[in-house]
Amino acid sequence: MRSKELVVKRFWSTTGVVALTGALLLTSAPTASADYVRDKQWVIDVINFKKVWAESQGEGVTVAVVDTGVDGSHPDLTGQVLKGMDVTGSGDAQNDTNGHGTGMASLIAGHGHGTNNSEGVIGLAPKAKILPIKASSTGDDYRDDQWAEGVRYAVDQGADVINLSFGGSSTSPDPEATEAIKYALQHNVVVVSGTGNDGTAGLEYPAKLPGVVAVGAVDESLKVWKNSNFGPGVTLTAPGVNIARADTSEASGYAEGSGVSDATAYVSAAAALVRAKYPDLTAGQVINRLIKSATFLDHDVKKVPDEEYGYGIIRPYAALTRDIPKGPKQGPLAQSAPSTSTNSGTASDDDSTSQAKKKKKKSSSGSILLIAGIAAVVVVIGIAAVVIRSRRNGGNGGPGSGGGTPPAGTGYPPQPPTGYQPYPNTPPSQGYPAPPGQSPQHPNPYAQQPPHQGQ
Structure with a gap:
């Protein structure tokens, strides 16, 4: 049994000071900035948060963040964070000395602060509640038995979505971890994880487990991030590069990073939005709606699901507003497992x-x-x-829009742990850079290209 060993790692995010001017492929004329951190959130313009919020803000939905804990005292998260549980036995679930869990929570349900909440980090589902599950103190020591306990606790506490921003090797986790994921799926919970930050073929666990939404990352140009793992089983992609987020381990309270962890958080938030607007949908039907509203924009995708983009890049507004049949209760990922049936048309491994x-x-x-x-x-x-x-x-769009979408794999990754080799070229988070002045605003590329399924 490996349950007493460190078998899972957090995916370190690439961070550092990156000058946005000249580095972004999607830019527009700079505008006056009320808050530097808010201006750095290019995802707000790309997804058009305000338009999405007219349909749903995640009201009444609980998202469990199994991570390094979540600091509920951060000004962008006050009132959003529930008591939670520390499965490591070392302290309080809201004591996040690492900062990663707080960052993921801020992308999901941050509400900002200041006048009209115009400062700090705003999440995609700002009215969702966060249930913190502290499964690591350092971000390096996720044990299968402990995070599995955290998943079961989240289910029993009524979590609607579980965000897992950590990953391990390609070998399977201990049975209790696998059973914990099954337990969540059997209890109508959406489970989201990341593909990995190695930029190589093959998804990692727990993202690779059947039924888990496996998430890859795209950059500001909405192209797959070079370090996002790929292969059969990728479900969806979402923004994950140069992401501004809360980080209580830094003096400023903020950091900027890149990784599938951030992309995973955005997919979890999108799931929360759908669950809030359509409370009658099962977890599988929520995933179905996310899949069938996704887009490839103008990317050259030959087969769906694609090994890099999965079923496409998330479109929260489309997921909330399109006429999409519910489909089977178990959803498109039920019983799924990576196999050659989802391969890209060759007969090799x-x-x-x-x-x-x-x-x-x-x-x-x-x-x-x-x-x-x-x-x-x-x-x-x-x-x-x-x-x-x-x-x-056209019409309802999405692969197999009549109901039974072909099975897809699962998975998505977060950040690395001690005792494991860090992912290449992915240093740990650093403090948020000092404001250099004004940063560019970004157009909405979703409005520039039609989706792949006729809308």
């Missing part, structure tokens, strides 16, 4: 297929690969015909 796609390595499979390739072409042609017909039909 899942991971080697993805690696060939990303690294463009030559294959040496010889005649066997050639024969398999011919068979794959036949399959791809058939799939293409279905996709083309679906695009022409």
Whole structure:
């Protein structure tokens, strides 16, 4: 049994001072800034938070953040954080000396502060409640038995969504961790995790477990982040690069980082928005709505789900407003597991297929690969015909909009732990940089390109 060992790690976010001017691919003329931290939140303009909030703000929904704890005294989170539980036995769930858990909570349910809450970090679901589950004191020591206990506690406390911003190796977790995820799914809870911050093929656990929403990250240009893990099983992608967030480990109270952790938090927030507006939907049907409202913009995606984008980039407003059939109660991810059936049209191993796609390595499979390739072409042609017909039909959009979306894998990653090698080129969080002046505002790229499914 590995339950007494450190088997899970937090995904460190790439942080540091990055000059936005000249570094962003989507910019517009700078405008006067009331608050530097708020201006740094480029996601606000891209997703158009205000438009989303006209439909839902996450009222009545509880999101459990299994992480390093959540500091409920942070000015952007006052009144949002419940008591929670410290499964490490070392203290209070609201004692977050690391800052990562507080950061994730701020992206989900931060309400800002100051006049009209115009300062600080604003979350995508600012009226949702946060249930903090402290599963690590340092961000490096997530034990399977402990975070599994935290997941079960969250379920028993009535959490509607569980955010898991940590990940481990490609080997399976202990049975109690797997059973805890099953317990959450059986009790109608949306579980969200990340693909990993290595930029390589293969999802990590717990994101890889069946039924978990596996999230990758996109940058300001809405292209997949270079360090976002990919492969069969990616469910959705969301903003995760140069993200301003709360961080009580810093003197300023804020930090900026990049990673699938942040993307995961935004998907959890989107799930909270849908659960608030459509309380009659099951967890699976909430995921179905997120999937069928997602978009690929103008990215060249040949097959859905894609190994990098999954079913696409989240569109919270579309998820809240489109006419999407409920679909089966279990949703599209039930019974799902990574397999060659969700591969991108080749007959090679899942991971080697993805690696060939990303690294463009030559294959040496010889005649066997050639024969398999011919068979794959036949399959791809058939799939293409279905996709083309679906695009022409428009309407409810999304893969398999009539109900049974093909099974997809799961997973999403957060930040790294002690005792494990940190992900390459991903240093720990640093303090928020001093305001250099004004920063650019960003246009809404969602409005610039049609989604992949006819709306």
